[in-house]
Amino acid sequence: MILVTSANGNQGKRLIPKLLAAGHRVRACVRSDASARSLxxxxxxxxxxxxxADPEFIAQAIHGVAGLYHIGPTLHRDERAIGFAMVDAARSAGVRHFVFSSVLHAITTDLIQHEIKRDIEEHLLSSGLEFTILQPANYMLPHRLKPVFEEGVFRLSWALDRYQSMVDLEDVTDVAALVLTHPADHAAATYELAAPGRFTAHDIGRVLSGVLGREIAVERIDPAAFIRARLGDLDPEELAHQLRMSGAISARYSAHDFLGNPNVLTWLLGRAPTSFEGFVRREYAAFLAA
Ligand SMILES: NC(=O)c1ccc[n+]([C@@H]2O[C@H](COP(=O)([O-])OP(=O)(O)OC[C@H]3O[C@@H](n4cnc5c(N)ncnc54)[C@H](OP(=O)(O)O)[C@@H]3O)[C@@H](O)[C@H]2O)c1
Structure with missing residues (x-):
């Protein structure tokens, strides 16, 4: 039995069918009944x-599993405490393999969610558990392409001339499935996962324009306005947390490039990772077919 947390999120919903197809029994943790039903x-x-965030829920989730894939829910206020509790509970329960979904360059302390993952990585390293750590670059997110397809504009909340590396979620979850299926081969490993290429927002706009065959505008948006528009009905403490996180992301990515190398991902996949252009072509075909 393999446990997957944040199981109906960006990674989880792509990973779980791969685990089931590989013959694993899966236990999935979600928050809502709707997600529970679809899984x-x-x-x-x-x-x-x-x-x-409830340690009793974690203990219940971990009981009896051989391995687990822990994904901290996006920008969760208790992400560090949840990660620590997962590690502690896994050690107490005798879990054989703890796979942690971290982030590329978790050592970057001015990105709050990176520093949290750095701390969880350290806690895991010190736990005595067998572990594998995956460090994906920025996700290629299909929902970020919706305004591109519908309105002809790509929006980003940091400087448009800074470079970033990205990675396709299908590739990340192919690696997660591989690692969870062959734990001994990937014990004590930390893998940086990035697709080839480095892209400014203008480069992204050029790729999008080429695939769609029309001019795609590129626009910088204010992270606070973006968060307020998307998550406006949050309680004030949660909203303040989200604003702090998104402000830190915008500041860091506006001052520094965020780059990774595709060698490790290429080796793990045994093929070339999905390029950004390949991702856009796939998602645009799905959009047109829908
Ligand atoms: N975005 C990026 O570019 C990027 C890059 C590298 C790393 N990361 C990291 O990847 C992680 C997120 O991965 P993801 O995008 O696959 O996950 P995600 O989409 O944020 O996960 C959402 C899932 O988590 C569940 N969930 C949320 N809060 C929960 C709670 N309190 N208790 C139980 N379940 C909860 C949700 O349940 P319901 O469905 O029931 O609501 C949903 O199934 C973050 O740690 C992020 O920092 C992100």
Whole structure:
């Protein structure tokens, strides 16, 4: 039995079908009944609904699993405490392999969510558990292409001339499935996962324009306005947390490039990683077919 946390998110919903296809039994943790239903419909053997910030829920989730893939929910206020509790509970329960979804350059302390992952990595390294750490670059996110396809504009919340590396979520979850299926081959490993290439927002706009065959505008947006528009009904403490995180992301990525190398991902996949252009072509074909 393999446990997956944040199981119906960007990674989880792509990973779980791969684990089931590989013959694993899967226990999935989500927060909402709607996500629980859709994972059950996928054939997940055990779906648990609860809050990862509750240590009793974590203990229940970890009981009896051989391996686990821990993904901290995006920008969660308790991400560090949840990660630490997952490691501690896994050690107490005798879990054989802890796979942690971290982030590229977790040592970057001015990115709050990176520093948190750095701390969780350290806690995991010190736990005595067998581990594998995956460090993906910025996700290629299909939902970020919606305004591109519908409005002809690509929006970014940091400087448009800074370079970033990205990675396709199908490639990340191919690696996660591989690592969870062959734990001994990937024990004590930390893998940086990045696709080839480095892209400014203008480069991204050029790729998008080429694939769509029309001019795509590139626009910088204010991170605070973006967060307020998307998550406006949050309680004030949660909103303040989100604003702090997004402000730090915008400041860091506006002052420094965020770059990774594709060698490790290429080796793990045994093929070339999905390029940004390949990702856009795939998602645009899906958009046109829908
Ligand atoms: N975005 C990027 O470019 C990037 C790059 C590298 C690393 N990362 C890191 O990747 C992680 C996020 O991965 P992801 O995008 O795959 O996950 P995600 O989409 O944020 O995960 C959402 C899932 O987490 C569940 N969830 C949220 N809060 C929960 C809680 N309190 N208790 C239990 N379940 C909860 C949700 O349940 P419901 O469906 O029921 O709501 C949903 O299934 C973050 O740590 C982020 O820092 C992101």
């Amino acid at each position: 059950s419909e996928l054939g997940v053997q055990e779906v648990l609904t609860g809050d990862l």
